[in-house]
Amino acid sequence: MEPKNEYGVYPTLGEIWDYAIELGIRMGHRDARAVWQVCKRNKARYARMSPERKRLFDKTGLTVPFGDCRIYAGRLSGRIRGLLAVIDATPEVALHIHELNTKGGWNIDLLFAHHAGFKEVMYKGEDFCVPDARCLAQLYGVSIESMNPIESEARKMARIPGCGCGGPGSGDAVARQCMTVSGTAEMCRQMDVAHINIHTPCDVFLWRAVWDVLNAAGLTTCQDAIDVLYRIPEFRRFRQQHHQPIRMLTGKPRSRLGRWWNANCAATLTLNEKSVRAIRDAGFDTMVGVIYEGKITEEANKHGLNVIHLPHYASDTLGINGLLDCLIERWPSLDVLAHGAFFRVERPHCGAWATAAI
Numbered sequence: 001m002e003p004k005n006e007y008g009v010y011p012t013l014g015e016i017w018d019y020a021i022e023l024g025i026r027m028g029h030r031d032a033r034a035v036w037q038v039c040k041r042n043k044a045r046y047a048r049m050s051p052e053r054k055r056l057f058d059k060t061g062l063t064v065p066f067g068d069c070r071i072y073a074g075r076l077s078g079r080i081r082g083l084l085a086v087i088d089a090t091p092e093v094a095l096h097i098h099e100l101n102t103k104g105g106w107n108i109d110l111l112f113a114h115h116a117g118f119k120e121v122m123y124k125g126e127d128f129c130v131p132d133a134r135c136l137a138q139l140y141g142v143s144i145e146s147m148n149p150i151e152s153e154a155r156k157m158a159r160i161p162g163c164g165c166g167g168p169g170s171g172d173a174v175a176r177q178c179m180t181v182s183g184t185a186e187m188c189r190q191m192d193v194a195h196i197n198i199h200t201p202c203d204v205f206l207w208r209a210v211w212d213v214l215n216a217a218g219l220t221t222c223q224d225a226i227d228v229l230y231r232i233p234e235f236r237r238f239r240q241q242h243h244q245p246i247r248m249l250t251g252k253p254r255s256r257l258g259r260w261w262n263a264n265c266a267a268t269l270t271l272n273e274k275s276v277r278a279i280r281d282a283g284f285d286t287m288v289g290v291i292y293e294g295k296i297t298e299e300a301n302k303h304g305l306n307v308i309h310l311p312h313y314a315s316d317t318l319g320i321n322g323l324l325d326c327l328i329e330r331w332p333s334l335d336v337l338a339h340g341a342f343f344r345v346e347r348p349h350c351g352a353w354a355t356a357a358i
Contacts, residue, residue, distance in 0.1 A: 024201025074194025116197030205322025263289025
């Protein structure tokens with residue numbers, strides 16, 4: 001008999017985890033075959049390893065196709081009555097859960113984080129963030145040949161340690177990040193609270209939201225795109241608070257939007273100057289996403305490619321909300337509490353990106 005409250009059945013940690021991975025595949029730009037190839041390749045590599053190397057291998061990659069998702073604490077069979085959703089997990093957040101449960105009368109059984117993992121491990125050699133040329137060509141209506149350079153450059157980038165986090169970084173910074181993750185996980189274990197992080201599956205909800213909203217609007221200029229994106233509550237609230245606006249890094253607001261590249265998923269981490277040139281050569285006029293000033297924008301500016309920057313935390317909040325919408329739709333009994341920079345936007349149904357009021 002499954003435990004219930006007045007609203008329905010509580011999910012297990014395993015059910016939440018499996019559904020999040022399923023949603024990450026369903027909502028993204030790659031088809032299931034391309035996604036699961038990651039695990040297939042990892043299994044082939046693992047089979048060729050010596051017993052000594054196998055002991056050091058990250059076995060999560062054998063069954064999980066997203067290298068930036070982890071279960072740090074908790075039993076898969078454990079029931080989750082409530083979760084605390086955050087962008088960044090720290091020991092202070094774990095302590096806050098303890099205070100909520102012991103003094104506030106909450107039943108928080110899960111720390112649900114977007115960023116949590118040790119990034120130099122998360123992205124090292126992980127081809128989950130390599131865009132599949134075949135899927136991109138089908139999505140954007142261009143030739144596979146024009147997308148091949150983007151995939152091949154991404155594979156080169158994915159082999160670089162620290163890809164996606166600005167390079168390998170200093171040894172001290174690496175150690176501090178590792179200690180933060182380990183400390184948070186240990187606190188959760190001592191409190192009997194589960195702890196997971198879900199990165200790419202949340203990011204593909206961001207990807208889907210931007211894709212749906214812009215494509216439904218029939219836009220002409222980059223300023224039109226910015227105005228439409230502000231209809232999404234997460235972007236609007238950050239702008240209302242005079243924090244993290246949407247802005248153009250290259251091009252002008254009156255520039256033609258044209259064919260636009262959706263840079264709002266893990267594949268963006270593997271862009272370099274050559275892939276930006278390939279995007280331009282394939283007939284794209286604009287890139288829209290969480291892109292920062294640097295070599296990417298310099299190359300885009302050189303080739304007359306517009307870049308519309310979406311603020312990081314507002315974008316992360318949108319992606320997390322999209323995934324949480326689906327979890328709550330499936331398990332209405334699940335309590336969700338927002339914390340830190342993340343805030344909850346409740347929508348009338350999954351995918352109603354621009355209709356929720358705040």
